[in-house]
Amino acid sequence: MQLYRVPPDFEVSYTEFETSTAERLSILQTIDEVNSKGLKGDEWRKAVIEELKKQDMRGFCKQLTATSCGSAEADFAQRRRDHMSHFVLRLAFCDTEEKRRWFIAREVDLFKLRWMYLRVTEKAEFMKINKLAYDTVSHEEKIELSGYSDIVSPSIEYYKVPFASVSELVRARKVFLKKGYAFITNEDIVSVILTSYRMNLSRSLTFASHKIHLLDEDDRIFMVLKGAGRTRRSVDYEIVPGAEGIDIKNIDTLCEMSFPPCMQKIHHRLRTEHHLKHSARRQYALFLKGIGVAMEDTIAFWRQEFGKKMNPDKFDKEHGYLIRHTYGAAGKRFNYRPMDCLKVISQSVSPGECHGCPFRHDNQQVLKKMLQQNGLSVIGVQEVLDSAKNNHYQVACGKYFQLKHDSDSTVITHPNLYFDMSRDILKGKMPKKEEPGGKIFI
Amino acid sequence: MVGSYSPDVFSELLPVYYKRLFPYEPFYRWLSYGPDNTNTFANREMSFTLPGDVYIRYQSFDTIKDFEQEVQKKCPEKIDIGAVYNAKPKHNRMVSCFEVEEKELVFDIDMTDYDKVRTCCSGADICIKCWHLITIATTIIDTALRDDFGFEHRLWVFSGRRGVHCWVCDQTARVLTPNQRAHVAEYLQVLQNEDSNCKTARIPPEKMHPSIRRAVDIIAKDFVEVCVKGQNILGSVTGMKTVLKMLGDDSLRQLTEAAWEALPTDSQTSVDRWNALVAVLDKQQSNLKRWQRYLLEEIMLHFAYPRLDIEVSKGANHLLKSPFCVHPKTGKVCVPFNPLASRKFDPTAVPTLSDLIEEIQKFDAEKVKAGEEMYRKIKDYKKTSMYKGMQIFEEFLRNLEESWKSKKVKEEGMKIIFYLGSQNYNRSNIHAFHNFFFQKWSFRKGVRCRFSLES
Numbered sequence: 001m002q003l004y005r006v007p008p009d010f011e012v013s014y015t016e017f018e019t020s021t022a023e024r025l026s027i028l029q030t031i032d033e034v035n036s037k038g039l040k041g042d043e044w045r046k047a048v049i050e051e052l053k054k055q056d057m058r059g060f061c062k063q064l065t066a067t068s069c070g071s072a073e074a075d076f077a078q079r080r081r082d083h084m085s086h087f088v089l090r091l092a093f094c095d096t097e098e099k100r101r102w103f104i105a106r107e108v109d110l111f112k113l114r115w116m117y118l119r120v121t122e123k124a125e126f127m128k129i130n131k132l133a134y135d136t137v138s139h140e141e142k143i144e145l146s147g148y149s150d151i152v153s154p155s156i157e158y159y160k161v162p163f164a165s166v167s168e169l170v171r172a173r174k175v176f177l178k179k180g181y182a183f184i185t186n187e188d189i190v191s192v193i194l195t196s197y198r199m200n201l202s203r204s205l206t207f208a209s210h211k212i213h214l215l216d217e218d219d220r221i222f223m224v225l226k227g228a229g230r231t232r233r234s235v236d237y238e239i240v241p242g243a244e245g246i247d248i249k250n251i252d253t254l255c256e257m258s259f260p261p262c263m264q265k266i267h268h269r270l271r272t273e274h275h276l277k278h279s280a281r282r283q284y285a286l287f288l289k290g291i292g293v294a295m296e297d298t299i300a301f302w303r304q305e306f307g308k309k310m311n312p313d314k315f316d317k318e319h320g321y322l323i324r325h326t327y328g329a330a331g332k333r334f335n336y337r338p339m340d341c342l343k344v345i346s347q348s349v350s351p352g353e354c355h356g357c358p359f360r361h362d363n364q365q366v367l368k369k370m371l372q373q374n375g376l377s378v379i380g381v382q383e384v385l386d387s388a389k390n391n392h393y394q395v396a397c398g399k400y401f402q403l404k405h406d407s408d409s410t411v412i413t414h415p416n417l418y419f420d421m422s423r424d425i426l427k428g429k430m431p432k433k434e435e436p437g438g439k440i441f442i
Numbered sequence: 443m444v445g446s447y448s449p450d451v452f453s454e455l456l457p458v459y460y461k462r463l464f465p466y467e468p469f470y471r472w473l474s475y476g477p478d479n480t481n482t483f484a485n486r487e488m489s490f491t492l493p494g495d496v497y498i499r500y501q502s503f504d505t506i507k508d509f510e511q512e513v514q515k516k517c518p519e520k521i522d523i524g525a526v527y528n529a530k531p532k533h534n535r536m537v538s539c540f541e542v543e544e545k546e547l548v549f550d551i552d553m554t555d556y557d558k559v560r561t562c563c564s565g566a567d568i569c570i571k572c573w574h575l576i577t578i579a580t581t582i583i584d585t586a587l588r589d590d591f592g593f594e595h596r597l598w599v600f601s602g603r604r605g606v607h608c609w610v611c612d613q614t615a616r617v618l619t620p621n622q623r624a625h626v627a628e629y630l631q632v633l634q635n636e637d638s639n640c641k642t643a644r645i646p647p648e649k650m651h652p653s654i655r656r657a658v659d660i661i662a663k664d665f666v667e668v669c670v671k672g673q674n675i676l677g678s679v680t681g682m683k684t685v686l687k688m689l690g691d692d693s694l695r696q697l698t699e700a701a702w703e704a705l706p707t708d709s710q711t712s713v714d715r716w717n718a719l720v721a722v723l724d725k726q727q728s729n730l731k732r733w734q735r736y737l738l739e740e741i742m743l744h745f746a747y748p749r750l751d752i753e754v755s756k757g758a759n760h761l762l763k764s765p766f767c768v769h770p771k772t773g774k775v776c777v778p779f780n781p782l783a784s785r786k787f788d789p790t791a792v793p794t795l796s797d798l799i800e801e802i803q804k805f806d807a808e809k810v811k812a813g814e815e816m817y818r819k820i821k822d823y824k825k826t827s828m829y830k831g832m833q834i835f836e837e838f839l840r841n842l843e844e845s846w847k848s849k850k851v852k853e854e855g856m857k858i859i860f861y862l863g864s865q866n867y868n869r870s871n872i873h874a875f876h877n878f879f880f881q882k883w884s885f886r887k888g889v890r891c892r893f894s895l896e897s
Binding site for chain 1: 539589590591592593614618619621622624625626628629651652653654
């Protein structure tokens with residue numbers, strides 16, 4: 001376990017380079033997936049380990065549970081892989097702000113996970129090795145402070161640190177503050193370490209993003225990096241050419257049966273208002289393209305709806321282009337991919353607009369009504385509402401899916417996946433369970 | 443003293459204000475943060491709002507003269523102060539990575555956020571009664587910033603209409619990351635969304651954080667005067683219903699209602715009802731459930747704890763209206779005030795643009811025309827009621843400058859020691875200096891060269 005201050009300096013085979021990178025990526029992705037379940041503390045730790053074991057990361061798990069400074073050969077190799085893969089992923093995730101943030105957050109999670117497995121003596125040793133010495137509070141001072149507040153008790157060991165390095169604890173009002181210093185216990189010291197780790201990582205990633213072009217020359221490494229820089233498994237929805245098309249005539253039935261709530265909402269709006277605002281047009285058109293509606297059908301269908309309010313010629317001029325552009329038939333001719341849940345959720349939605357994720361952007365009343373209309377039981381409605389209320393939108397969507405299709409529990413990561421899974425179940429194929437792990441895009 | 447002001451004269455008087463009254467020199471001294479920070483002023487983002495809501499962002503000025511000229515030329519209705527960047531904001535498109543380097547930690551408290559707990563005014567209106575709520579807010583936030591976070595340089599400014607701003611200018615505050623700013627703001631933001639009983643304050647029953655205890659103590663001192671009497675919170679049926687609902691417990695509600703019924707007809711005021719409620723809670727202390735442990739404190743916090751607009755504090759690049767702007771609608775100047783004496787600050791008595799101009803004219807007519815030469819040199823703001831706000835600003839600046847000086851004195855002291863040492867050196871002396879300077883000064887070229895020559 002380390003704070004990755006020094007870059008690795010050893011020779012490594014290409015296979016090892018590639019596999020260790022893939023392994024670490026998989027670990028980080030697993031943590032990310034478990035995070036969306038919204039667990040805390042020990043439950044979170046157990047869930048992560050369980051998932052990792054499922055994905056055959058035994059080497060990693062062993063390293064976690066073993067003493068941190070073991071010296072056996074295998075242990076050493078594992079640490080070497082750990083060290084190297086961290087730095088490789090730094091490069092893979094440095095190019096955009098979004099990726100950097102994801103990577104830092106997951107690495108911090110990973111650190112937390114490991115920290116949980118350390119014994120007290122090991123923690124102390126870790127701090128000593130990494131020169132993380134902080135002022136301890138003398139007994140007299142403690143007694144003086146305990147006069148102010150019952151938060152400080154003279155019998156516990158405290159460290160005195162600048163408040164900015166434990167701002168997370170400050171926010172939760174978990175520490176006592178005096179004149180810019182926070183008094184933290186031994187357990188909370190991890191928060192300090194993490195803050196400096198996070199800042200350090202952030203700085204190095206920004207630096208790396210300026211220098212990354214130097215690597216362009218080595219194709220092998222570049223390809224690994226390009227493949228590794230993905231935050232999610234299977235999140236990009238590939239459009240399979242030659243897949244069965246969808247008949248536009250059935251769109252209303254399909255909408256009721258298999259559309260995710262976000263698309264249902266837009267579809268209903270289109271049918272009732274005969275108009276869609278820009279972001280909704282984009283979100284919906286990409287989705288239709290993803291489920292296999294032909295471009296001509298989409299244009300015809302929209303023209304029919306929009307045409308009730310505007311001149312069809314005007315429609316072709318103003319909106320036909322957007323659809324052709326979305327399908328990659330005009331303008332930049334780029335094959336845009338349907339939006340995934342993250343994209344849908346992270347959009348901003350102003351009043352009067354209908355795009356976005358209902359679980360995030362609709363208020364509870366509207367959401368409740370929608371769920372009831374879709375035939376969920378009272379308990380089911382409440383369950384979904386609770387998840388949405390706790391900001392677990394994708395979990396909420398998964399619950400909704402589960403209740404509607406009577407399937408296994410799942411988390412929805414992509415509106416089009418929702419559709420496909422729904423079709424599979426309705427057509428009588430087996431419920432599609434989550435892919436067994438280890439599938440990495442390299 | 444407060445004359446009538448009409449927004450119509452705003453565009454007419456503003457140029458005069460920018461010409462004669464806006465305190466450019468102290469303003470520059472503040473934003474340049476001492477002689478060591480050579481680029482701080484030049485890399486600071488300013489934005490102007492011109493008439494007709496024309497917004498110009500990313501302005502910056504190399505010198506105070508440039509700033510003064512531009513302000514007088516454009517006559518902006520509002521000047522906003524943004525962050526200090528790593529390059530001149532006016533060149534922001536030419537720089538490949540344009541990033542925030544520092545920014546004061548700011549807080550914004552606005553009276554409109556108090557609409558649910560004030561009965562005297564609503565929306566943009568304020569009176570001295572509801573201003574007391576801001577006074578409490580100022581005291582709580584100021585104390586927390588000073589005692590908890592150790593911030594020394596806090597500038598409190600009246601925002602011109604219905605709120606106050608606080609600029610925390612300590613070095614440690616200026617370099618906080620957006621994340622850390624958010625955490626500080628959330629630490630200070632105690633109130634949450636309304637729960638099922640319409641209460642916004644929830645104190646966990648295990649232990650009350652000392653900062654909340656302190657806030658409760660501050661509120662308790664004035665609560666009866668400001669909220670119970672001033673806002674008459676128990677004077678109306680709706681008010682009583684709201685408080686009853688907050689009790690969250692039917693038996694408690696019935697007891698309180700009974701106590702209110704039992705009050706004699708001639709003492710049915712808000713204060714009487716409040717006292718009755720306190721008595722009921724006191725009596726029931728042993729019967730209260732765990733989550734009701736701090737019920738009384740929670741009710742007081744609900745009615746009087748500061749409502750912060752924390753989005754303003756969170757972003758390091760967020761803009762905030764500059765002190766000494768003039769509010770177009772009220773004509774009032776955004777003057778600094780002393781948080782310790784915020785009780786005495788009366789927003790309705792803040793000078794308006796027309797007052798100030800009148801005061802100058804009056805002064806000039808009386809003294810200057812009378813030929814008293816010594817009055818000619820007096821700065822214009824000293825002739826007006828802006829003087830008091832300026833004094834507070836000057837004092838803030840003095841403290842700020844004091845902190846740079848003490849830093850400088852330390853460095854000067856080192857140089858003197860070195861000089862003395864080199865004059866009458868001997869072997870042991872040299873040894874001591876060697877150790878001393880190689881720890882602290884070895885990177886300063888001059889020192890190293892000189893040292894090697896002499897040894």
